Amino acid sequence: MVSAAGTPQPPRRERPRPPPPAVVEAEQQWIFVEDELLQAPSIVEGMAPEEERTLRRKGINFILQVGMMLKLPQTTLSTAAVFFNRYLMKNSLKPKPGYKPLHHYQVAATALFLATKVEENCRKMKELVVACVRVALKDPNKLVDEQTKDFWKWRDTILYSEDVLLESLCFDLNVESPYKTMYDMMKYYGVEHNKKLRNSAWAFLADSALTQMCLLFDSRTIAAASLYCGARMAEVSLEDDDGKPWWEIQHVKLRNIRRACNLMADIYERSPDKDEDANKYSGLRTPEDGIDFGDTPRSMEGVQMTGQELSQSQPTANGTGNATERGSEEGELDG
């Protein structure tokens, strides 16, 4: 909210405004460098980094599954995932004397509960609880109602963990969903009907949701990276405005877009269950400091990616919404 009042009438479309400074500032305190992710409380408490990442992924899968059951929009789920990831930058999942952590599903359920309110997509408490129990027990048809113990356990957990979550989040609730930003950007360039572009951009966001991308880049950058990805896949170029490159118009840095794309390429490469498809993100690799699209290589050359630990146990990046966590063992809350 910085724009001066009474600026002249916009032409055919309103230029995207930069996000309000207060929001930028709040988002910034949740952006880390790769090394800092290894300083997350659980890891500091002795949890192996791979395990921590696995728990994050499981938590987000939980959010996605409960969200699907409740037919929640993607924007709400991405907000919940951000809340979840941020919580884990302030709180440990590892028990120690005098500290009984929340289970990662409990955190995920609470994050989702809060996100439904923040994003104005409320669901009945009962529906939410029932879906949580079913997903946690991996039994989509499980009979759950107010008579069952599980129901009350989950309901109380969610209600009583909400303020813990809010406090951990520092009440930074203005989480711009990259889905919405991405769509706005597509509309700005009139490419929202280009199926290939749209699907690629969409897949990029879906894939990145399962990573810790939201702790490394602000949501505009993630959205812009998805657009970049889509535009590259669909071989569409995004026009300049008044000689300014598109990323400037969209208030993001080209370097960060490239870093985000490179990160996705890395993650995909290291993904344990990637299929025989070629790494669809490898084509996006560009040196972070290259000049612009036109003359940056579309190959692996010049990659300056760091922080590869990050990507070791990342999930599928195949863009097909394989959100189901297979073979995870914990069914029940112990709380």
Place this chain on the structure above:
Amino acid sequence: MATPATGTPQNGLQRRFKGCSKIGEYEMLQKLGEGTFGEVHKARQRSSGNVFALKKILMHNEKDGFPITALREIKLLKMLSHDNVLKLEEMAVERPRAEGRKRAILYMVTPYMDHDLSGLLDNPDVKFQEAQIKCYMLQLFKGLRYLHDNHILHRDMKAANLLINNRGRLQIADFGLARHYDEPVPQRGKGNGEARREYTTLVVTRWYRPPELLLQLRRYTPAIDMWGAGCVFGEMFKRKPILTGQSDLHQAQIIFELVGSPNDQSMPGWHDLPGAEPIRQFPPSNGTMAQRFRELSPTGLSLIKDLMRLDWRRRINAIDAIDHPYFKENPKPMREEDIPTFADSHELDRRNARGQKQALPPAPAGGTVGVGPNGEWTGSGPPPNSWGNGDRRYGGPQDRGPPGVDRPPRGYNDRGPPRYDHRPPPPPPLEGGRRPNWGNGGNLPPPPGEGRHPLPLPPRYGPDGGDRRRNQPPSGDTYIPSYQGGERPRGSREPDERQQRRGSRDSANSRDGYTDERRPYRDDRRPGDSRGVARDRRDGRTRSRSPDRRGDRDGRDNRENRGRNDDIYRRR
């Protein structure tokens, strides 16, 4: 149950997060007032010594967790930063030490402001010079320009929501009803434009509600806040709200008496509005603005007329109001730093002051003290009788109007978290695969709670509770709640509206989802209390925070409060 990990572990992240601190970092001072979702306390930050206002967020519907209305206000305030908009410094958390699971009490921390405008105007010792009024109005317009330019409608403009400090700064507060405005923003010289989509009409405290809202225009615009600013402008001269309707219909009637009857020139399209029918019966009026505001210069009069223009499209916008010739002519707007300072005035103090006042015999009608009959800033001494216990306290629109009646289903109409991004939500994507569900829900701001004008308490029973105000006949209007029996919670929200709201809440996604209801105002105004006594009781209540929270599991909250209030009344 989990307790938040204390701080960050050693060797862990060396980052200081901002935005939320422990209540222990503040030292609570006195209570300043009560809002619809919590009490407001003055508090000193131990580390800096600075003074803040802490608004306690009460969980009135515990089974839905943290109130969605509070989430909205926090989200909005966190996006805003402007000199004339109250800043949310941070949140503060109080964790009950008691054994067992107890939810935290949360506070919104804002800079302490010495007065709210309503309280200031209520204080007979405070005189406003016109240059000072101009200074405040300019600040109000700057705040509104900022909000509107950023696609935010405040929707609860009124003197009680304008805070003023002793350095002459005015700030717009109380974003409990504000929402994102999904339309092009006002442009210089072009009025307030027109809206393409519909919003709920159940906003704005009645006395400040613009005619188009009273006539149920749903495609309203920032013009609704400008109308309220006009009411505030007039109020600064009259020292009391200028349009104190006793019902919505009566409100419309007195508006048209003041500014003239609507017709195709003054308010094009008015007769097509859903609420137009009863208006046709009103006797025609040419308006009495000029007579009523004789204290205003011709340019001042033109400003108030521009602000209170019936045609919402042509009503002056905040950009143009700032440039109005009124602010260029003498007396020139005072500089903030030149504004005299006054003793603090807040709701509770005022309430008590008024209590004393009421013990006095009525001042002579149309006296020449205070505000003269023509409103000139003459004498000192008590103000004219009308404000003492006159109309402003009668059957008060403590309500902001009905809450979420006829609220559109979420996800369709009233959408949109207040975002800086103003484009309308995207349509559903075309086909197949994983898709965003773009229609992510409506964002209806909280239904209006009760406004908190310096209104007196609705009459209550009790020894002398059959109170003066009851003598004043209700104007045959269903709005005037019957307080007999004390069944009603405080605040005069229209009964039928309450019900409707219940039924229609969040029809699409959460039929019985989150209560948008703001907590009924626990009004403990006790006209007639002496200051000291009042303060004692107040402290008593302040200390007993826990009962508020006892309703924890089964939403007994409101009932309890009501019981408690009744108690207070019996005691007196």
